[in-house]
Amino acid sequence: MGRPPCCDKIGVKKGPWTPEEDIILVSYIQEHGPGNWRAVPTNTGLLRCSKSCRLRWTNYLRPGIRRGNFSDHEEKMIIHLQALLGNRWAAIASYLPQRTDNDIKNYWNTHLKKKLKKLQGNGDEHNQGCGVGGGHSAVSESSLAKGQWERRLQTDIHMAKQALCEALSLDKSNPILPEESKLYSNVPIIQTSATYASSTENIARLLENWMKNSPKSSQTSSESTTTQSSFNTFQVGAGLTSSPSEGTLSATATPEAGFESLFSFNSCNSDETSLIIFQDESKPSLENTKNIIPLTLLEKWLFDDAAIGQGGVHDDDLMDMSLGETAHELF
DNA sequence: AAGAAGCGCAACCGCAGCAAG
DNA sequence: CCTTGCTGCGGTTGCGCTTCT
Numbered sequence: 001m002g003r004p005p006c007c008d009k010i011g012v013k014k015g016p017w018t019p020e021e022d023i024i025l026v027s028y029i030q031e032h033g034p035g036n037w038r039a040v041p042t043n044t045g046l047l048r049c050s051k052s053c054r055l056r057w058t059n060y061l062r063p064g065i066r067r068g069n070f071s072d073h074e075e076k077m078i079i080h081l082q083a084l085l086g087n088r089w090a091a092i093a094s095y096l097p098q099r100t101d102n103d104i105k106n107y108w109n110t111h112l113k114k115k116l117k118k119l120q121g122n123g124d125e126h127n128q129g130c131g132v133g134g135g136h137s138a139v140s141e142s143s144l145a146k147g148q149w150e151r152r153l154q155t156d157i158h159m160a161k162q163a164l165c166e167a168l169s170l171d172k173s174n175p176i177l178p179e180e181s182k183l184y185s186n187v188p189i190i191q192t193s194a195t196y197a198s199s200t201e202n203i204a205r206l207l208e209n210w211m212k213n214s215p216k217s218s219q220t221s222s223e224s225t226t227t228q229s230s231f232n233t234f235q236v237g238a239g240l241t242s243s244p245s246e247g248t249l250s251a252t253a254t255p256e257a258g259f260e261s262l263f264s265f266n267s268c269n270s271d272e273t274s275l276i277i278f279q280d281e282s283k284p285s286l287e288n289t290k291n292i293i294p295l296t297l298l299e300k301w302l303f304d305d306a307a308i309g310q311g312g313v314h315d316d317d318l319m320d321m322s323l324g325e326t327a328h329e330l331f
Numbered sequence: 332a333a334g335a336a337g338c339g340c341a342a343c344c345g346c347a348g349c350a351a352g
Numbered sequence: 353c354c355t356t357g358c359t360g361c362g363g364t365t366g367c368g369c370t371t372c373t
Binding site: 015016024035038040050051054058087088089090101104105109 | 356357359360361362363364367
């Protein structure tokens with residue numbers, strides 16, 4: 001509508017994020033919580049547009065993000081969910097708590113698409129469901145296009161029902177759905193310190209690499225005085241010091257410990273516990289409440305390889321399941 | 332060993348939806 | 353009801369790394 005892109009402004013930095021910028025962003029969000037992205041660049045002094053900040057947070061710095069190889073389990077989920085939902089990566093990501101939509105999208109585009117194409121090439125149109133993706137993989141373009149909008153509509157209805165059910169749920173303690181949990185990023189919620197544990201790990205890892213790769217970066221990081229001072233503040237708080245002898249950034253303790261001190265983490269904050277804590281907070285309803293119903297059903301279907309392998313499950317069945325069985329259980 | 336090609340990932344861009352004024 | 357601004361999402365791009373020739 002004629003409105004210039006937010007990133008077109010002069011002085012707005014583009015390209016890869018530096019560790020300093022990451023730290024500034026994380027420390028700001030730690031203090032204020034995610035949301036109000038518009039205010040982030042001005043309040044932090046970051047020379048980034050709000051969009052870029054949000055993206056960096058959601059795709060990289062956000063707590064609990066798992067990087068690296070996708071497991072077979074995850075792969076299957078993605079394939080099945082893609083067949084069901086189409087390219088609605090955010091929705092798919094909501095069922096894979098530790099993966100971002102961007103990650104899933106990338107993985108789909110770089111790995112799974114090819115894989116499925118190959119399988120499709122081998123198995124022809126009558127995909128009798130072997131190997132990855134099974135019957136759905138298949139998801140031949142034609143069959144996908146055929147009645148796709150109906151399926152999407154049905155899925156939307158299902159999701160709406162699910163959301164409604166959750167909204168009406170008596171269990172107020174864990175009201176967040178997979179789908180809804182995405183929303184946390186734009187709602188200033190009260191965070192416990194532990195929520196950021198995984199973020200700490202991300203940054204710690206990042207710093208480790210950074211220290212290995214660019215020992216001089218602490219000297220050269222002079223984007224702006226505000227930025228630098230924020231970074232220094234963060235260093236002190238995090239137990240990180242500039243080594244006077246070498247001018248390099250070094251941690252007085254482990255990076256994790258440093259960040260923990262800043263963020264006041266529990267002393268018993270092992271990797272494992274922080275992950276658990278995160279899961280509880282970020283995807284609170286997935287594992288341990290009655291809200292589990294839709295997901296367990298879905299998972300049951302997702303992992304029912306035997307059924308798929310024997311060609312026993314079809315799209316129609318899936319929709320029957322999701323709209324019939326699930327809805328039935330919901331109401 | 333060097334150059335070319337391919338691959339994977341982070342980040343950008345533009346559009347759509349929503350809410351506030 | 354319309355306009356404006358912000359946020360979220362999906363598609364796409366570009367760069368750096370790895371593998372191949």
